[in-house]
Amino acid sequence: MAFTAEELAALSLEFETKTPQEIIQWAIETYSPNLAVSSSFQTQSVPLLxxxxxxxxxxxxxxxxxxxxxxxxxxxxxQLQRELNLRVQNLYVDGMWSNFLRRFGKELYKSDPDLCCYLRKVQPMQKAMKSVSAWISGIRRDQTENRAHASILELEPNGLVKINPLLNWSRQDVQSYMKEYNLPSHPLFDRGYRSIGCKPCTRAILAGESERAGRWAGKDKTECGLHTDMFKKEGPPPGLMTNFMLFKSPTLPEEKKDE
Ligand code: SF4
Known part of the structure; x- marks a missing residue:
């Protein structure tokens, strides 16, 4: 079903008082089978799954x-796939970039984490979402400044409808739901890892730190790009083509080392 931006905005306001289950039910009735959920399979992902x-x-x-x-x-x-009987589809770096990442990818998260996230996360998700009409995400307003301004229903520039049923939940709501249904936590949760992404860009948080303080710690980066304008734009962010041109150069020192 196609909604105008105005209709979605009105529905989104109406959904502010609905439960996540009611919003998910609406999403499934409206878009199934043309919708997908994205998940990073960490503790806070479990209630949505x-x-x-x-x-x-x-x-x-x-x-x-x-x-x-x-x-x-x-x-x-x-474990979750087995216990909840989930239909999981793994997404990988697009083949066109795999050679590039083999050359530069190992430490790209240090030199250009935005580019690394674009190639390893944003671009594969953009490609996968082209196969559906709607996307259910597990973001919450209390997680980051950027997410605080999100809406329950959002219309992406390419017509994809993004649905954020847990937007009004807090960390406490997640914990209460986990307890109510006796659901398992990520094995690193008890070691201080409250928000978990890629290993090189995640550390355990310290007492008093926010849930996502361990993500890209020490860098001016709080989001991978899936939930920012980076996802809305077709094509790579600034810097990608510069690195790509270096990769193509026959005089790269890295290439000489391989000889
Ligand atoms: S989280 Fe780190 S390693 Fe993972 S894609 Fe982003 S920059 Fe690369």
Whole structure:
């Protein structure tokens, strides 16, 4: 079903007082089978995965396999997939960039984390979302400044409808839901990892720090780009073509080392 931006905005306001389950139910009735959930398979992902598995076990779950996850995350993904009977589809770096990343990818997260996130997360998700009409995400307003301004329903420039059913939840709501349904936590949760992404860009948080303080710590970066304007734009961010041209150069020192 196609909605205008105005209709979606009105529905979004109406959904501010609905439960996540009611919003997910609406999403499934409106868009199934042309919708997918994105999940990073960490502790805070579990309530959304549990809800969708109870409402529609056939729903597709996209997981970005960046190649840099903690092995505990991959094991947790397997556990949840098995226990909740999830239909998980792993997303990988687009083949056209794999040579580029083989050359530059190892430490690209240090030199240009935005580019690294674009190639390993944003671009594969943009490509996967072209196969559906709607996307259910698990973001919450209390997570980052950027997310504080999100809406429950959002219309992407390419017509994709993004649905954020947990937007009004707090960290406490996540914990209460986990307790109510006796759901498992990510193996690193008890070691201080409250928000978990790729291993090189994640650390445990310290007492008093915010939930996402361990993500890209020490860098001026709080989002991978999936939930920012980077996702809305087709094509790479500034810097990508510069690095790509260096990659193509036959005089690169890195290339000489391989000889
Ligand atoms: S989180 Fe770090 S390693 Fe993962 S894609 Fe982004 S910059 Fe690269």
């Amino acid at each position: 549990h809800m969708v598995s109870r409402i529609d076990p056939e729903i597709l779950i996209f997981f970005l396999d960046t190649g840099y996850h903690f092995w505990e995350t991959l094991m947790f993904r397997e």
